[in-house]
Amino acid sequence: MKKKLLALTLAALMAMSLAACGGQSSTEPAQESKEPEAAEPAAQTFTIGICQLVQHPALDAATQGFRDAVVEALGEENVTFVEQNASGDSATCTTICGQFVTDGVDLILANATPALQAASAATGSIPVLGTSVTEYGVALGIDGFDGTVGTNVSGTSDLAPLDQQAAMVKELFPDAKTVGLLYCSGEANSQYQVDTVKGYLEDLGYTCTLYSFVDSNDVTSVTKTACDASDVLYIPTDNTAASNTEAINNVAKPAGVPVITGEEGICAGCGVATLSISYYDLGVATGKMAVKVLTGESNISEMPIEYAPQFTKKYNADLADALGVTIPEGYEAIA
Structure with a gap:
């Protein structure tokens, strides 16, 4: 009887042990969680x-x-x-x-x-x-x-060197006496340029007169007045003039008055030469x-403020030929 009781007790203990082991084996060890990969920051827009x-x-x-x-x-x-x-x-x-x-x-x-x-x-x-x-x-x-x-x-x-633009007038037209400076009175930087160039030209012996237009409506009439009284015209980097080069050329070319300009775009439309960026x-x-x-x-x-690193002497070949202006070496033809 005692042996039978002992056997039953051992059997019960073994069953409990197996159950414990089974429960333990059914529980998987916790996996180490991975940190989500950081998304690349979005590019600034x-x-x-x-x-x-x-x-x-x-x-x-x-x-x-x-x-x-x-x-x-x-x-x-x-x-x-x-x-x-x-x-x-x-x-x-x-x-x-x-x-x-x-x-x-x-x-x-x-x-x-x-x-x-x-x-x-x-x-x-x-x-x-x-x-x-x-x-x-x-x-x-x-x-x-x-x-x-x-x-x-x-x-x-x-801003191109204004003293060198004045010197260009002297280089190309040494025998000229009068220079008309044509610009829009509503552009502060145009006023600054013509005032400055006027001083340089007068130092070179020219008689200078300022001719200002208010807007596109009076470009033609003011240009005619300037051409009637001038041997050469000078136009600075003026936006109104740049938008009206055809009107200016339609007056200056028939009058035989050459134009020196402050930038290439104006020169291509109505000028003979420029010192441009x-x-x-x-x-x-x-x-x-x-x-x-x-x-x-x-x-x-x-x-x-940053400035243009270089300046180039350029000329309008067609207009120079039409007006009989000889361009010396050192000038690049406008394409």
Whole structure:
């Protein structure tokens, strides 16, 4: 009996042991949880508002150079350009830049002086880069301008050496006596250029007279008055003149009065020669500045105005031949 009881007890103990083992084996050891792989941060995207004063070859080239440089650095898929043209109207520049501020763009490109003035007035926080602007101190009314605006504004200048442009008049037309300086009175940087060039020309012995038009409506009449009283005309980097080269040429060419210009686009339309920059390259330089601002590499308030690295003497072969102007060596024909 005792043996039978002992056997039953051992059997019960074995059954309990097996049950315990079975329960233990059915429970899988906890797997070590893996940390989810960190997703790559999404690329930054930017919206850039472009306010271009008017459509003409120089400003168009600057805008294209800007866009190309930004896209190359940031990728086309990461940049949205909102491009607006003011058709030569300063008030429209104000409207365009105001809308950019309302829309909260990340940066404004202001192409030409009135566009820069409008953008600067519209915002003190959104970065503004100018291009095709001759003198920032004049454009923004900064006394004692030292090359850095110091606010949310910077950019590039299209200022060519004005003393060398005056010397070009002397090189090509040493026997001329009178020079008429033709420009738009509504463009502050045009006024600055003609005032400066006038001084250089007078030092070279020329008698100079300023002839200003208000807008496109009086370009023809003012040009005729200037041609009647001048041996040579000089036109600075003036946006209104650039948009009306055909009208100017239709007066100056029949009158036999040659024109020296401040940039290549105007020269191609009505000039004989120019000391000019590449506006495309100027736009590229501005685009590179924009990338530094957008990515946080540079603080726009500390960025000095940048200038064109080189200047080229160019001439309009067809017009030079038509007017009998001999072009010396060292000039490149406009393509």
